[in-house]
Amino acid sequence: MYSKFINFVKETYNTNEFIPLHEPRFIGNEKKYLNECIDSTFVSSVGKFVDLFEDNIAKHTGAKHAIACVNGTAALHIALILSEVKQGDEVITQPLTFIATANAISYTGAKPIFIDVDKNTMGLSPEKLEHFLKNKTKQTPKGCLNIKTGKIIKACIPMHTFGHPAKIDEIKEICDKYKITLIEDAAESLGSYYKGQHTGTFGTFGTLSFNGNKTITTGGGGMILTNDTELAKKAKHLTTQAKVPHKWEYVHDFIGYNYRLPNINAALGVAQLEQLPKYLKNKKQLAEKYKELFKNIDIQFISEPENSQSNYWLNSILLKNREERDKFLKQTNEKGVMTRPVWELMNKLEMFKNCQTENIENAEWFADRVVNIPSSVII
Numbered sequence: 001m002y003s004k005f006i007n008f009v010k011e012t013y014n015t016n017e018f019i020p021l022h023e024p025r026f027i028g029n030e031k032k033y034l035n036e037c038i039d040s041t042f043v044s045s046v047g048k049f050v051d052l053f054e055d056n057i058a059k060h061t062g063a064k065h066a067i068a069c070v071n072g073t074a075a076l077h078i079a080l081i082l083s084e085v086k087q088g089d090e091v092i093t094q095p096l097t098f099i100a101t102a103n104a105i106s107y108t109g110a111k112p113i114f115i116d117v118d119k120n121t122m123g124l125s126p127e128k129l130e131h132f133l134k135n136k137t138k139q140t141p142k143g144c145l146n147i148k149t150g151k152i153i154k155a156c157i158p159m160h161t162f163g164h165p166a167k168i169d170e171i172k173e174i175c176d177k178y179k180i181t182l183i184e185d186a187a188e189s190l191g192s193y194y195k196g197q198h199t200g201t202f203g204t205f206g207t208l209s210f211n212g213n214k215t216i217t218t219g220g221g222g223m224i225l226t227n228d229t230e231l232a233k234k235a236k237h238l239t240t241q242a243k244v245p246h247k248w249e250y251v252h253d254f255i256g257y258n259y260r261l262p263n264i265n266a267a268l269g270v271a272q273l274e275q276l277p278k279y280l281k282n283k284k285q286l287a288e289k290y291k292e293l294f295k296n297i298d299i300q301f302i303s304e305p306e307n308s309q310s311n312y313w314l315n316s317i318l319l320k321n322r323e324e325r326d327k328f329l330k331q332t333n334e335k336g337v338m339t340r341p342v343w344e345l346m347n348k349l350e351m352f353k354n355c356q357t358e359n360i361e362n363a364e365w366f367a368d369r370v371v372n373i374p375s376s377v378i379i
């Protein structure tokens with residue numbers, strides 16, 4: 001029944017073997033820079049590739065500062081600490097996200113509050129956010145008080161789902177109004193723009209991921225973006241065991257973290273970033289082809305939302321209901337074409353089922369219908 005799709009994917013990737021959802025491509029200077037890095041002996045947490053990678057990401061995104069981290073989860077953790085999120089605080093996020101968002105919140109001792117996503121973007125809904133803040137919180141000298149729990153809501157982490165930008169300008173305005181720090185989880189949206197501005201540069205912080213399945217990869221890696229020079233310095237300090245710079249002495253002035261990205265990973269990142277414009281073009285073309293295909297087989301393909309330019313990290317489609325979704329998943333995976341549903345909603349997981357969850361009808365609607373389809377760069 002879904003053979004048109006299955007055949008299309010096999011023809012597009014020109015193979016009869018298993019087709020994964022998203023695999024990395026190493027078609028540029030990756031080996032050259034890795035060799036250079038090894039020859040230099042600087043394979044660990046200092047070296048020219050780390051600096052270069054940070055500079056290039058800053059240039060690419062338009063963020064004033066970029067601080068490399070071991071992974072995207074660590075980047076989120078540091079952003080939360082620097083937003084002064086502490087034990088007993090609360091942080092708003094969406095239930096439709098990868099576990100890393102909710103885990104990072106938990107590392108600080110804070111609890112997530114789950115607010116619904118937008119029907120057009122799959123990112124946090126500005127309307128639902130405002131509705132919650134207006135009706136269920138009040139401003140106090142300590143910050144935005146959650147009337148139900150008596151806790152302070154310190155931060156808000158929207159996520160740019162599958163690379164499609166959330167309505168981030170509206171979200172920012174609401175966060176400013178209610179004195180909540182905005183951290184954008186842009187792990188999936190390197191190369192995605194909202195109204196011409198790169199995602200991850202609207203909030204006080206934005207975070208990226210370079211995990212193996214993301215648009216570009218460093219093996220494992222992440223980045224903190226910020227326009228605040230003081231916070232950037234603190235981020236670098238915290239990620240390097242809070243060591244006070246000195247040629248030979250070991251003095252540390254804070255409980256820090258070993259979260260720095262090794263130079264060898266950064267070398268891979270520098271080479272990968274050179275390929276990004278080509279990847280983005282390639283991914284956009286694939287999305288256009290998928291759009292045509294699905295038009296003909298009466299399945300809705302999810303296109304980039306209004307006012308935005310998506311990186312189309314993971315292409316996604318909407319099946320009619322959960323039953324159809326499961327049928328599609330079974331048929332395609334059995335034929336060696338990898339497809340996946342969205343993540344189990346965060347509020348349904350054992351660790352987070354007791355967290356405050358508002359009306360999340362849109363997230364549930366998407367969870368029943370969305371399927372991700374193969375999206376690797378075509379070579």
Ligand SMILES: *Cc1c(COP(=O)(O)O)cnc(C)c1O
Pocket residue numbers: 071072073074097098100101159185187188208209210211221222
């Ligand atoms: C990939 C991802 C992260 C970070 O993951 P790491 O594997 O730690 O780099 C965070 N949030 C979302 C939504 C992600 O997809």
